[in-house]
Amino acid sequence: MLLLRSMAVDFPIWALIPAAGASRRLGQDKRRVMWRGQTLLEHTVEILSQAGFDNVMVILEPDSPCATLEGLKQVVIATNPQPELGMLSSIRTGLDALPEGALAAGIQPGDHPFIEVSAVAEVLLHFRRHEPMLLLPRFLDKRGHPLFIHHQRFEAAKSCDDAVGLRQLLNRHADELVELPLPYRGLERDLDNPEDLKKLRESGGA
Numbered sequence: 001m002l003l004l005r006s007m008a009v010d011f012p013i014w015a016l017i018p019a020a021g022a023s024r025r026l027g028q029d030k031r032r033v034m035w036r037g038q039t040l041l042e043h044t045v046e047i048l049s050q051a052g053f054d055n056v057m058v059i060l061e062p063d064s065p066c067a068t069l070e071g072l073k074q075v076v077i078a079t080n081p082q083p084e085l086g087m088l089s090s091i092r093t094g095l096d097a098l099p100e101g102a103l104a105a106g107i108q109p110g111d112h113p114f115i116e117v118s119a120v121a122e123v124l125l126h127f128r129r130h131e132p133m134l135l136l137p138r139f140l141d142k143r144g145h146p147l148f149i150h151h152q153r154f155e156a157a158k159s160c161d162d163a164v165g166l167r168q169l170l171n172r173h174a175d176e177l178v179e180l181p182l183p184y185r186g187l188e189r190d191l192d193n194p195e196d197l198k199k200l201r202e203s204g205g206a
Contacts, residue, residue: 012103013124015053015146017044018090019110020061020083031066035113042071044110048146049074051120053106057097059090088165092158095149103131105154106146107166119182120146126180133176134169143179 019031019041031041038046041058048056057076060066061083078097080090091107098105104127108115123137127148135148147166149157153173160168170177 012101013054013106013127014098014102014104015048015056015106015108016091016094017041017048017056017058017108017110018080018087018094019066020059020064020080020090020093021087029065030111032069038071039066039069040113041066041110042069043113044108044115045071045075047115047117047120048106048108050117052124057094058110059094085162086165088160088162091166095154095158098154102151104148104150106148108146112145115145122182123148123180126178130178132178134173135178135180137182138179139182144182 032039034040035043045056045058055076057078058066058072059078059080062079062081064079066072067077076097078093080093082089087109095105106120106124106127108120119137123135123146127135131150132148133150133153136146137144149169153169153176156173157166157169160166
């Protein structure tokens with residue numbers, strides 16, 4: 001099911017936020033953890049919108065408690081009917097829901113609270129200028145997000161094994177992958193377990 005809230009069909013680069021998974025290791029719904037006065041999911045939407053994506057799509061589970069969040073009112077919401085299959089199933093749902101003519105999708109998980117608008121904007125600008133098949137930022141020796149997938153590689157992304165995820169896409173098309181070095185911490189840091197949440201709170205965000 002696809003609920004259209006806002007769609008600018010003239011702008012083909014989309015941000016996809018797969019956010020239909022349970023937060024088993026964290027022990028609570030990480031999407032609704034508060035960060036700088038808003039939920040982590042709303043914060044992610046705001047960052048991607050400010051960075052210059054033409055449209056933002058959030059992929060949720062059926063009857064998600066996040067569907068009514070104020071910060072999601074101006075985005076496109078797609079529903080993953082089988083979120084138990086993992087993140088790739090949500091990405092697949094999002095790619096299937098994109099309108100014809102979409103140039104690319106930037107995949108940004110919703111559990112990276114330390115990403116910066118300027119960092120995402122720089123990666124987006126690089127994609128607009130060069131249109132590589134695959135593009136992601138790198139901080140030192142760590143790969144980060146968002147991962148940009150050119151529309152010519154959508155089918156390859158959707159065909160990956162659910163148990164492996166998009167790492168399989170990056171391995172299969174390693175010769176097409178561009179890694180953009182950026183001096184921004186936070187591109188690679190996620191919120192995955194109670195220790196991560198503790199560090200987030202110590203930073204003054206939650």
